[in-house]
Structures are given as C-alpha cells and as structure tokens.
Amino acid sequence: MTITIALPSKGRMKDEASDIFERAGLRIVAVGNDRSYRGRVEGWDDVEVAFLSASEISREIGNGTVDFGVTGEDLIREGLAEADARVEICARLGFGRADVVVAVPEIWLDVDTMADLGDVAADFRTRRGRRLTIATKYWRLTQQFFSSQHGIQLYRIVESLGATEGAPASGSADIVVDITSTGSTLQANHLKVLSDGVILRSQACLVRARKDSHANDPLVARIIAAVKDAL
Ligand SMILES: Nc1ncnc2c1ncn2[C@@H]1O[C@H](COP(=O)(O)OP(=O)(O)OP(=O)(O)O)[C@@H](O)[C@H]1O
Ligand SMILES: O=P(O)(O)OC[C@H]1O[C@H](OP(=O)(O)OP(=O)(O)O)[C@H](O)[C@@H]1O
Numbered sequence: 001m002t003i004t005i006a007l008p009s010k011g012r013m014k015d016e017a018s019d020i021f022e023r024a025g026l027r028i029v030a031v032g033n034d035r036s037y038r039g040r041v042e043g044w045d046d047v048e049v050a051f052l053s054a055s056e057i058s059r060e061i062g063n064g065t066v067d068f069g070v071t072g073e074d075l076i077r078e079g080l081a082e083a084d085a086r087v088e089i090c091a092r093l094g095f096g097r098a099d100v101v102v103a104v105p106e107i108w109l110d111v112d113t114m115a116d117l118g119d120v121a122a123d124f125r126t127r128r129g130r131r132l133t134i135a136t137k138y139w140r141l142t143q144q145f146f147s148s149q150h151g152i153q154l155y156r157i158v159e160s161l162g163a164t165e166g167a168p169a170s171g172s173a174d175i176v177v178d179i180t181s182t183g184s185t186l187q188a189n190h191l192k193v194l195s196d197g198v199i200l201r202s203q204a205c206l207v208r209a210r211k212d213s214h215a216n217d218p219l220v221a222r223i224i225a226a227v228k229d230a231l
Contacts, residue, residue, distance in 0.1 A: 002046050003219050006060055006069035009037060009051035013204050016095040017070040024230035026223070046219055055079060057207075061087050064209045068223060074100050074179065074202035078138050088208045090224045091231060096204035098181040100138055102145070102197035105168050105175070106190045114150045114196050117175075121154040124174075135160040135167035136177035138199070145177075145199045165189040 007021070007028065008014040018028050027042040028049055039049035050066055057069040058079040070093065077083050104111050111120055121132040132155045136142050139157050146152040158173045165185050167173040177199065180186055186193065206227050214220045 001213060001217060001219070002048055003068065003217070003223065004048045004050055004066040005041075005223070006050045006052050006057040006066040006071075007039075008054050008057065008070060011054055013054055013070065013072070013096045016093070017204065020070075020093055020227065020230055024226040026226060047223070061207050061209045064211055067209055067211065067214070067220070069207050070204055071207060072096055072098070072202050073205050074098070074138070074141070074200055076205070076207060077200060078140050081140070086210055088210055089205045090208050091206040091228050093204040093206060093227075094231065096202070098179045098202050099193075099198050100141055100177065100200040100202060101180055101186075101193045102199065103165070103176050103178065103180075103186050103191040103193050106192045112195050114152070114194055117194060117197075118150060118152045121152055125154050131156040132175065133158050133173040134175050134177055135164050135173035137161055137164065138177050138179075141199050142177045165191060 007017050021028055026044060028039050029042055030036045031038045031040055037051045039051060041047040041049065052060060054071045055075050057071040058075040060066045061069045062080040073089065076087060080086055102114070102117070104117065111117055124130060124132045134142060134155055135158050137160055139159065142157060146155060158167070160167055164176050164178045166189060167176055168191065169189060176191065206224070208214065
C-alpha cells in the first residue's frame with residue numbers, strides 16, 4: 001500500500017522537517033518542478049510526499065487523507081477534537097518548540113495563578129457586569145484549560161488571528177492565550193505568563209493517522225523506526 005507523508009511546504013518547520021527525514025535515510029525529492037506540492041522519497045517507491053502548511057497537515061492527518069505528517073503538537077490538539085483517538089504522536093522531533101500560555105497584563109500585580117484569574121473573572125462579572133475576555137486563536141485549548149481543568153466558566157473568547165499580544169493594550173480583550181518561544185513578544189507588550197499558565201509545551205512531532213490498514217504494514221513501522229533512529 002502507498003503511504004503518504006505530509007511535510008511543511010513553508011514556514012518555520014519546513015527545513016528542519018526535511019533535514020530529519022534526510023538523516024533518517026528518506027531523501028525527499030520534489031516531483032516535477034521546485035514549486036510542486038508533491039514529492040517522493042528516493043528509493044522508497046511506495047512512499048509519496050505531500051507538501052502542505054503546518055495547520056493543513058494537522059487537518060489532513062485528522063481526516064486520514066495522509067498517513068503521516070510533521071506538524072506542531074499545538075496544531076494537532078487545537079485542530080482536532082479527540083486528538084488521541086484519531087492520531088498517534090510517534091516521535092517528538094526536538095524543533096519548533098513553543099509554549100501555549102495564559103498571559104495577563106504585568107500591571108495585574110495580584111494575579112499570578114489560574115486561581116487568581118478565576119477570582120478576577122468572578123469580579124469582572126459582579127463589579128463590571130461583563131465577562132473577562134480572552135484573545136486567542138487557540139479556542140479549543142483555552143476552553144479545555146479554563147473550563148475543564150480550572151473550573152473557570154466566566155469568560156468570553158475573542159477570536160484573534162494575528163497580533164494577539166496587542167489585544168489587551170488596544171482594548172479588544174483583557175488577557176491572551178498565545179504561543180511563546182523566547183518570550184520577547186509578551187515582554188514587549190507588557191504581559192506576564194501565569195505561574196501555572198502553561199497550557200501546552202509544543203514542538204514538532206511525527207504524527208500518524210490511526211488507520212486499521214497500518215496494523216500489519218511493515219512500511220509504516222519502518223518509517224517510524226527510521227525517524228526515531230535519526231533523533
Ligand atoms: N515563535 C513561534 N511563533 C509561532 N509558532 C511557533 C513559534 N515557534 C514554534 N512555533 C510552532 O510553529 C508551528 C506553526 O508554524 P508556522 O507558523 O510556520 O506555520 P504556517 O506555515 O504559518 O502554517 P499555517 O499557515 O497553516 O498556519 C506551530 O506548531 C507553532 O507551535
Ligand atoms: O516568544 P516569541 O519568541 O516572541 O515568539 C512568539 C511570537 O511569535 C509568533 O509570531 P510571528 O511573529 O512569528 O508571526 P506568526 O504569528 O505569523 O507566526 C507568535 O504568534 C508570537 O506572537
């Protein structure tokens with residue numbers, strides 16, 4: 001059976017993803033010209049490569065259109081409901097590291113933990129007559145973390161697709177849930193991460209769509225073993 005591997009076609013994970021496959025002995029070559037969105041692996045005739053963006057890869061593994069993909073764990077857990085039932089994280093690849101965090105204005109001196117934030121949310125409702133607003137593109141992770149893990153129900157998510165950290169200063173939201181790596185964007189926007197506010201420590205992963213047909217396919221096992229050996 002042909003196995004399809006989806007690799008980032010652009011963005012910050014592109015180069016390191018193909019480097020790891022190369023080290024694993026799977027040398028990716030584009031089919032057609034350099035701008036082609038299909039590829040193959042030299043010497044592995046039953047493997048096809050699809051070049052997609054990181055978030056498309058998460059979606060395509062979720063619906064089983066591709067067998068494997070390299071993408072961020074944040075995009076898997078945000079993009080897919082019941083992620084663990086649908087996909088398997090075969091290996092964490094050690095690049096593309098970033099944390100999804102809850103960050104509040106630095107001037108909220110008394111707010112250091114999620115419990116403090118729960119009190120603030122209750123206060124907003126009783127004293128200001130409105131809900132605490134959270135700017136994020138990670139609405140699924142935010143809801144799970146606030147509602148299921150911390151029992152905080154009094155908030156409203158304001159979807160933000162860019163410049164999320166600017167939302168508190170511009171007045172479009174009170175706090176943010178966003179990705180951070182060096183912390184400099186949070187710092188520049190005078191935001192601080194709550195001490196127990198790390199929702200997910202993400203990095204690039206080799207992810208497999210859970211398919212019955214994989215169970216006895218030696219090619220599937222070979223691909224996983226080769227990538228793990230290259231780490
Ligand atoms: N500093 C960072 N900022 C944002 N994302 C980061 C950072 N460091 C690592 N990542 C990770 O990179 C991945 C997103 O990569 P990238 O931004 O290149 O995707 P993209 O090409 O924009 O994809 P799409 O267009 O589908 O959103 C996520 O898994 C994210 O966790
Ligand atoms: O903690 P830091 O190192 O400052 O990184 C975090 C920032 O980097 C990303 O934005 P980026 O400017 O890369 O643009 P993007 O959101 O379009 O990826 C991300 O959305 C954060 O804003």
